[in-house]
Amino acid sequence: MRKTTIMHMMCTLFIGLSIHTLQAQQTIPAKMLTIQGRAFPSAPNFHRLDTAKYNDLPPTVKKLYTHPTGLFTSFKSNTSKLAITWETIDAELGNNSTPIMSRGFDVYVKENDDWRFAGVARPDLHNAKSTYTLIDHMATSEKEFLLYFPLYKELLDFNLMIDDKASFEATTQFFDKKIIVYGSSIVHGASASRPGLAYPAKLSRKLKANVVNLGVSGNARMELSVADMLNTIENPDLIIMDCVPNSSPQQVAERTFEFVKRLRERHPHVPILLIESITRQIGNYNLQWKQRLADQNINFRKEYERLLAAGYKNLYYLPTDHLIGDDYEGTVDGTHPTDVGFERMVQIIQPKIEAIWNAKGGAH
The missing domain is CATH 2.60.120.260 (Galactose-binding domain-like)
Known part of the structure; x- marks a missing residue:
């Protein structure tokens, strides 16, 4: 009987503590x-x-x-x-x-x-x-x-x-600048270890800017319907196009000019930064991927130069050089950056953004 009474008291105490914890x-x-x-x-x-x-x-x-x-x-x-x-x-x-x-x-x-x-x-x-x-x-x-x-x-x-x-x-956080980042899974955040380490989030904290992440993993292919959606965003201070990884070399050649042209219909003076695909380490030995990357970035550069020749202003360009470092240790799977890879990207992209905001126009 005494054992039963003690057990009853212990259960009652446990329930009471549990209720107290829930209420606290x-x-x-x-x-x-x-x-x-x-x-x-x-x-x-x-x-x-x-x-x-x-x-x-x-x-x-x-x-x-x-x-x-x-x-x-x-x-x-x-x-x-x-x-x-x-x-x-x-x-x-x-x-x-x-x-x-x-x-x-x-x-x-x-x-x-x-x-x-x-x-x-x-x-x-x-x-x-x-x-x-x-x-x-x-x-x-x-x-x-x-x-x-x-x-x-x-x-x-x-x-x-x-x-x-x-x-x-x-x-509510208030920001002086608003950046729109349109891009691939890398923009979307793969493969950061946690949400705050995706490169748009890191840029937001470092620049104290509202960085809007519009990454669409595997699907950043510069459709004009996406440009039309971006055009409905009010008062951006910068638009970043980091969409080369998902676009085939042919799509890069066919769509880049028209995509920027469409953006300029609504945002005629907003700076646009075009970022080449990071150097995918999967191409270290896979020759097909190596050639694809080269063709993507070559075509992107050609379209950028064609835009400049057509008279478009406030366009800026960032090549793949050193974006995730040069030691072949910047990705999880040969494509998506680790936290180290993202930090290396930020160390290059952040100064570029600051230079754009300090510039008076033109192309760089």
């Missing part, structure tokens, strides 16, 4: 936060654009724009613990990416007007619904958090969980 937090639904980092504030859910408004976009491109790639939210709180529950459309994962990058989150904290990495949310590998503590045991001073969304999976919903008595204030 508050839930912040996503609707209380401001979704940032996208070109179209009216986009539904966590999509990058309202695909229903762009009927002419290729179906796969439309699907990829339901991914919350590059989106983020920010808020202030004095919580000691930050956790998150979320659901993605499914639990599938790519074979050259981390689960955190594809379906998870990472969070930064503002320190002296810069952002410092603080933690990640690791997704459940078998279920579309996940729960994870990004960081705990923090000091209870007020901090501002920056939370990046998954790069490669449609996000259905999420809730933040903070201390029961903690303060909470949704914040």
Whole structure:
């Protein structure tokens, strides 16, 4: 009898502690936060654009724009613990990416007007619904958090969980410049280890600019319907075309001129930066890939020069040289950059952007 009584008391205590733990937090639904980092504030859910408004976009491109790639939210709180529950459309994962990058989150904290990495949310590998503590045991001073969304999976919903008595204030980041990056899986974020390390996100933090990620993995082929969509974006300060990797050499030759021409119909003076394909290390010994890359970039350069000859201004060009380094260690699979590869790209692309903004026009 005594043993039964003790067990009963222990169970009661455990249940009480569990209830107390559940009660000792508050839930912040996503609707209380401001979704940032996208070109179209009216986009539904966590999509990058309202695909229903762009009927002419290729179906796969439309699907990829339901991914919350590059989106983020920010808020202030004095919580000691930050956790998150979320659901993605499914639990599938790519074979050259981390689960955190594809379906998870990472969070930064503002320190002296810069952002410092603080933690990640690791997704459940078998279920579309996940729960994870990004960081705990923090000091209870007020901090501002920056939370990046998954790069490669449609996000259905999420809730933040903070201390029961903690303060909470949704914040909005304000930027002087807006950059639109259209491109391939490399722009999309493959194969960063986590969302905040994709090169558009890194550029955003380093430049303190709103860098809108419009990467479409495997599908950046310069269709004019995409140019028309880009033309509906208001007041960009720079448009980056990093789309060569997905376009065949023939498509590069046939579409680059017309794509830029179409962009100029709506954005006649906005600087446009054309970036060659990175040197794919898969071509170190695969001669077919090596030739394809050479032809892609040769044709891209020819079209750039043809645009200049036709009188187009404010066009800039970045060759593949050194973009992911010269030691053959910058990619996961011979194509998609590692975090090291992305950092090397940023070290070259960032100064180019700063030079463009300091220039008075022309071509470089």
